[in-house]
Amino acid sequence: MSMTAQLSTASGVNHVDADIKASGNSLGIWAMRVAFIALVVGLPMGFFQAAERSGLFPWLESTAVYFASTTTHGVLLAFVLTTFFTMGFGYHTMAHSINKKAFFGWIGFWVSLVGTLIAAVPMLTGAASVLYTFYPPEMAHPAFYVGATLLVVGSWFWVADMLIGFTQWKRENPGKPVPLVMFAIAINALMWGWTSLGVASEVLFQLIPVSLGLMETLDPGLARTLFSWTLHAIVYFWLIPAYIVMYTIMPKEAGGRLFSDEMARIAFVMLFIFSVPIGFHHLYLDPMQAAGWKLLHMFGTFMVAIPTFITGFTVIASLEIAGRLRGGKGLFGWIMALDWKNPVVLAGMLSLLMLTAGGWGGVINASYSMDVMVHNTQWVTGHFHLIFGGTTVIMYLAGAYWLWPKITGHALYSKTLAVWQLWLYAVGMVVLTGPWHALGLAGQPRRVSSTPYNQFPEVVASWGTYELLMVIGASMIVVSGFMFIYNLCKTASSKIAASEAEAKVEYAQAIHPPVRVPRLLNSFTFWNWAMFAYMIISYGYPILQFAFIGTPGVIPWGY
Amino acid sequence: MTAEEEKKILESAPVGTWALLAAYGVMFTLGWLVMWYLFISNGPVK
Numbered sequence: 001m002s003m004t005a006q007l008s009t010a011s012g013v014n015h016v017d018a019d020i021k022a023s024g025n026s027l028g029i030w031a032m033r034v035a036f037i038a039l040v041v042g043l044p045m046g047f048f049q050a051a052e053r054s055g056l057f058p059w060l061e062s063t064a065v066y067f068a069s070t071t072t073h074g075v076l077l078a079f080v081l082t083t084f085f086t087m088g089f090g091y092h093t094m095a096h097s098i099n100k101k102a103f104f105g106w107i108g109f110w111v112s113l114v115g116t117l118i119a120a121v122p123m124l125t126g127a128a129s130v131l132y133t134f135y136p137p138e139m140a141h142p143a144f145y146v147g148a149t150l151l152v153v154g155s156w157f158w159v160a161d162m163l164i165g166f167t168q169w170k171r172e173n174p175g176k177p178v179p180l181v182m183f184a185i186a187i188n189a190l191m192w193g194w195t196s197l198g199v200a201s202e203v204l205f206q207l208i209p210v211s212l213g214l215m216e217t218l219d220p221g222l223a224r225t226l227f228s229w230t231l232h233a234i235v236y237f238w239l240i241p242a243y244i245v246m247y248t249i250m251p252k253e254a255g256g257r258l259f260s261d262e263m264a265r266i267a268f269v270m271l272f273i274f275s276v277p278i279g280f281h282h283l284y285l286d287p288m289q290a291a292g293w294k295l296l297h298m299f300g301t302f303m304v305a306i307p308t309f310i311t312g313f314t315v316i317a318s319l320e321i322a323g324r325l326r327g328g329k330g331l332f333g334w335i336m337a338l339d340w341k342n343p344v345v346l347a348g349m350l351s352l353l354m355l356t357a358g359g360w361g362g363v364i365n366a367s368y369s370m371d372v373m374v375h376n377t378q379w380v381t382g383h384f385h386l387i388f389g390g391t392t393v394i395m396y397l398a399g400a401y402w403l404w405p406k407i408t409g410h411a412l413y414s415k416t417l418a419v420w421q422l423w424l425y426a427v428g429m430v431v432l433t434g435p436w437h438a439l440g441l442a443g444q445p446r447r448v449s450s451t452p453y454n455q456f457p458e459v460v461a462s463w464g465t466y467e468l469l470m471v472i473g474a475s476m477i478v479v480s481g482f483m484f485i486y487n488l489c490k491t492a493s494s495k496i497a498a499s500e501a502e503a504k505v506e507y508a509q510a511i512h513p514p515v516r517v518p519r520l521l522n523s524f525t526f527w528n529w530a531m532f533a534y535m536i537i538s539y540g541y542p543i544l545q546f547a548f549i550g551t552p553g554v555i556p557w558g559y
Numbered sequence: 560m561t562a563e564e565e566k567k568i569l570e571s572a573p574v575g576t577w578a579l580l581a582a583y584g585v586m587f588t589l590g591w592l593v594m595w596y597l598f599i600s601n602g603p604v605k
Contacts, residue, residue, distance in 0.1 A: 257569065313580055317573035324568045325560070331575050360587050364594050373598045441597070511569050 013506045014179070016099050024095020025407045027105040031088030032400060034113060035081045036485060039393075042076030043481040045069040050432070050474035053450055054467040066449035067129035074132030075123060075148075078388065080116050082238040083151060085396050086192075087112070087158040089241050090185045092403065096505040097182045100165035108157025115150025118143055131447060134199055134207060134227045136220045142211040145203050152196050162189035170523070177517040180261050181248040181507050184268045188240040190524055191233060191272045194531055198229025198279075221288030222546040228279030229539060232301075236275040238388060240268070242395035246315045246348050249402055251508035253344040256322025261510035263314045265521040270307035273530060274300055277538035284371045293542050294368060300538065301366040308359055312352065319348070321511070343418040347398030350426040354390035358383060361437065376447070379440025382433040389477070390429040394422065397484055404491045405498035406505050412498075413490035421483040428476025435466035435473070442466075 016024075048069055052060045087108065094100050121143055122128035128140035166186035170178060178186070202223050209215040251258045258264065280297035283289055322345075323334025339345050361383040364370050374380060401418050405411055412418065444451055444463060453460050497503075520526055 259573065309580070312583075313576060316579060317576040320573045320575045321568060324571075325565065327560075331578055334575055356583055356587075360590055363587075363591060367591075370594060370598050373594075 013504060014097055014099065016096055016505075020095045020099055020101045023101050023105070024092045027102060027109065028088040028092030028095075028403065029407045031084045031091065031109060032403070034116075035084035035088065035396070036400065036488065038076040038080035038084065038116075040481055040485045042073045042081070043478045045073035046077075047471075047474040047478045049073065050470045053448070054471050055450060055452070056467060056471065061450060063449045064126055064129070067131065068123065068126040071129050071132045072120075072123045075119065077393075078132065078238070079148070079151060081393070081396070083112060083155050085399075086188070086237065086241050087155060089244075089399060089403075090158060090162050090189065092407070093181050093185050093244075094162060094165045097179045097507065098165060098169040100169060102158075102161040103164060104157035104161050108154045108161070110154070111157065112151045112154025115147045115152075115154060117147070118150065119147025122147075134202055134223070136207065136210070136218055136223045139207070139211055142208060145208045145211055149200070149203055149208070152200060155192065155196070159189040159193045162186050163193075175516065177261075177514045177522050179507065180258075180264055180510075181244060183265060183522070184240060184244045184247070187268050187272050187524065187527075188237060188244075190528065191240075191275060192237045194535070195230050195233035195237065195276050198226045199231075202226035219546055221286070222543070224283060224286055225289065225539075225542055225546075228282045229276070230279070231282050232279045233275040235388065236271050239392050240271065241399070242351065242392045243267070243271075243311055245344065245395045245399045245402075246311070246351070247318075248507045249399070250315065250344050250348040251318040251322060252506060253342050253402070254319055254322035254338060254348075256318055256325055256508075258508045258510040259314045259317035259321065261512075261514045262517060262521060263310055265517065267307040267310040267314070269521065269527055270310070271304070272527060273534065274303040274307070276531065277534045278304070280538075280542075281366050281368075281371070284368055285375050289542055293538075296538060298366060298368045302363070305359070305363065308355070312355070315348070315352065318508070319345075341415065341419055343401040343412075343415065343422060344398045346419055347394045347401075347422050350422060351391045351394050351398075354386055354394070354426065354429065358386035358391055362387065374440050376445055377440035378436045378444045378446050381446045382436030382440060385436070386429065386433040390426065390433065394425060394429075397422065397425065400484075400488060404488055405502040408492050409498055409503060410491050410494040411496045411502060413487050413494055417483060417487050421480045421487065424476050424483070425480035428473045428480060430473070431469055431476060432473030435469040439463055439466050439470075 048060070049066060051057050052062070052066050055061075091102050091105055094102065119128070122141035123144060128144035130138040130140045130144070162185055166178060166182060169182070177183075206215075206218040206223050206226075210218050247258060247264045278297045278300035280289055280294045281301045284294055319338060320334050323337040326334075326337045326339070328334030328337030338349070340349070361379070365374065365380065365383060401412060440446075442462060443459065451460065451463070
């Protein structure tokens with residue numbers, strides 16, 4: 001028997017009941033429609049901000065509009081796009097990988113959507129221009145906080161659905177490894193459950209009561225501590241779906257195999273454990289936490305580099321196998337042998353390239369003493385956009401190109417357009433964020449609507465070229481965003497049926513598909529307790545201290 | 560490609576990946592050091 005025949009018996013296609021498939025597809029595509037509407041509305045706002053703060057278009061300048069649009073841009077892209085994409089991808093995956101139906105899918109969808117619409121009103125009317133953060137004393141209209149809370153509560157229904165499906169499948173298949181794609185979705189759901197508790201406490205017990213006038217004051221130190229609980233792990237909640245596409249879809253699309261199923265599980269478990277209890281690297285320059293706690297969180301932050309490297313190695317090794325199977329020779333000949341015209345493969349390569357630069361910048365930010373150099377400068381904006389807008393969102397786009405023909409049954413309208421769109425998006429992101437890193441090192445602050453530092457004319461003059469590049473990069477991203485939406489809309493309305501290969505949902509198989517995996521790589525019980533212990537260690541005293549030390553002039557929790 | 564050739568590829572070490580990651584590791588460290596010395600030359604934060 002040939003190797004190919006042996007491979008086909010280890011297919012990644014799973015049996016799915018018709019009603020479960022219909023439910024997973026329907027929830028999947030509706031959640032993703034909301035996600036991509038948020039994308040296409042939010043991107044032009046980002047372009048406006050780049051143009052406004054560049055100083056190159058004086059007639060555009062408006063502080064009020066700048067901050068309202070920054071908040072809306074951030075909420076739409078960082079909260080709405082991500083949450084709805086992750087939910088939609090999860091519902092589709094659960095149906096197609098373990099043949100399970102969501103119990104609360106539509107409840108979660110509508111709660112999140114209503115929350116988004118409620119939050120949209122104060123954002124668009126300028127009553128919630130708080131930079132899409134939850135940092136008091138900045139205070140938004142209560143509708144913003146109520147809406148944001150509903151968005152998160154809706155996502156908790158999704159968390160419950162993913163964990164119920166995961167647990168049911170395990171009970172029905174004792175001893176069998178949960179399919180990697182579902183293992184990763186479920187651990188992301190569990191992590192989101194843990195990480196969203198921080199901001200939920202802050203919003204429910206501090207921000208909503210104060211914004212409603214039920215309390216006169218709150219402790220901003222406690223609020224910032226609680227927000228830091230959520231602030232870093234939320235990035236991994238966004239990033240893990242991108243990694244899932246890399247691990248479980250890209251190797252198959254590239255024509256190869258996943259290098260190691262077990263290494264992928266180790267990476268996801270490590271991302272879970274080391275992403276939540278490390279948020280103090282966002283508070284390095286805040287006074288309310290002592291240096292020792294910041295140091296502890298710094299070491300935890302560095303640990304995240306390990307699963308990131310494991311991911312880089314496993315995914316690139318999987319691509320190397322695919323390239324060699326396609327005839328690539330030599331140490332690096334496999335790179336050019338890859339199918340660069342496949343949107344998922346191309347997006348994966350571009351995403352990894354952006355991750356190499358963004359990951360390096362992240363280690364600078366995480367280095368306690370060096371963070372001082374770049375803190376609150378445009379460097380941070382550059383880092384965030386490179387990791388989120390670049391590495392993460394480009395894989396969402398690739399995931400959508402993969403999913404749309406499978407859900408709609410129509411062939412992708414134009415693969416060529418998709419390839420050009422992905423190139424334009426990635427180049428635009430590099431042209432946008434590279435100058436931001438440079439501007440940050442040159443001292444330009446972030447979170448300002450303009451930079452008229454006329455007392456230092458020579459410094460401001462040195463920023464000019466970077467400002468222009470920033471506007472060019474942002475415009476490239478906006479154009480590519482519209483190309484993406486156009487391609488999906490044309491696909492949905494196409495009369496050409498998807499080919500069998502395009503319509504089939506098939507996940508990548510490992511070189512050695514696991515028959516059994518260690519219990520620790522197939523269950524969350526131990527890791528859940530480990531997370532509990534780690535959170536007590538890293539956040540226990542730093543939160544409790546507000547009860548017996550407090551900030552002068554404020555009452556802990558405001559009561 | 561024969562079955563033997565496929566098997567050989569699937570079971571071979573990903574040397575290209577090792578080389579890429581080693582090169583990245585060197586660049587990563589050098590980049591970090593450049594930033595460190597840039598930071599040091601900036602002096603204390605005022």
